[in-house]
């Protein structure tokens with residue numbers, strides 16, 4: 095072995111010594127012993143590897159203590175962080191599936207906390223003093239808000255679709271337009287859900303055009319239902335046609351078949367009243383006569399993760415009897431958060447103000463602009479010429495399979511911290527406390543402010559501080 099290399103290797107402290115070292119104590123102490131030891135070993139091994147792969151002439155004369163301790167502190171710190179934790183969403187995608195979709199209203203959080211910390215009425219009827227159903231907590235509210243006859247809540251919308259297909263169409267055919275055989279993020283692919291449900295897919299029409307007669311021609315004694323699916327994350331433009339729900343419902347009635355709609359997002363307010371594009375609402379779908387409407391709880395609705403099946407008493411009763419319903423049941427925290435969220439919808443202005451998803455979606459551009467200027471000023475005041483900030487027009491997105499193709503006017507901070515290249519800065523931001531998830535666009539690093547709430551500014555500044563200190 096090269097003598098310079100063996101000298102360096104001998105200078106590396108032992109694991110036990112490092113675990114007791116005063117410079118590491120505040121990082122080591124909160125960690126389980128085995129985790130701290132593993133993190134230290136990993137850093138030491140990485141250091142040995144880096145020396146071994148270095149040409150002997152380039153080896154440093156001495157171990158760089160400061161660098162080693164910095165690496166150790168970082169590794170120990172990372173080991174102490176929960177895997178599932180807060181990030182700052184600077185992507186401008188509001189319903190970001192990878193970043194947790196919907197943020198909950200304070201009212202929902204409080205209700206979840208109460209139910210989590212105490213025994214509750216989850217399956218208990220206070221009036222009768224006997225067992226109740228967890229499904230009873232939301233049904234009245236949903237009837238009032240949407241006009242449905244009956245409602246079932248499950249774990250998510252993929253579950254609701256699976257349950258509906260399995261209950262109503264196992265071993266029989268489901269007619270659906272080819273243009274609606276969608277794949278949605280997180281590997282939800284309609285043909286595959288259909289296959290595991292036991293239903294048989296009968297696609298009609300072409301990619302761009304499906305006519306009412308295409309459905310009608312496909313109806314046989316094997317047909318179990320007509321299904322309409324919101325295309326969610328794409329849009330077919332140009333020479334196109336899909337059949338409207340009322341026409342589909344009328345056809346289904348003539349053949350005594352159920353018509354189902356998978357709405358995806360589950361919008362309860364008419365977004366066109368807030369200057370956004372029109373997104374079909376749950377109420378409209380039910381009013382058009384759909385026998386069952388399926389949608390998510392944590393997309394546009396802005397509640398916790400859940401799936402809804404709303405519709406006629408008879409169809410919902412059949413779903414309830416399926417043993418899959420037990421396997422897909424929502425937990426008490428979901429139900430508590432959802433009840434509080436749905437209550438806000440009883441007064442639409444309250445819902446729009448209090449539910450973060452709706453608030454971020456409808457906040458005026460002037461508001462985002464003001465936030466951008468404030469933040470840019472704060473950054474300049476704090477870091478002067480070490481940081482370059484420029485306010486740029488940006489396009490935020492709804493995400494979550496709602497309003498596909500639509501963009502929302504926004505403002506972004508284009509950030510430079512010399513000498514870091516934009517992609518290096520992006521990676522450093524991901525390792526900050528809390529991590530900041532930014533956007534790289536045309537070689538610039540952008541922080542879109544539409545998805546950053548004002549109360550997150552201290553956390554954002556702390557995270558930027560981490561990056562500046564490195």
Ligand SMILES: *Cc1c(COP(=O)(O)O)cnc(C)c1O
Nearest residue numbers: 250251252324326357358390495
């Ligand atoms: C998002 C979506 C689903 C899946 O909903 P989850 O709540 O994510 O399970 C199903 N269908 C459509 C049309 C969707 O947009």
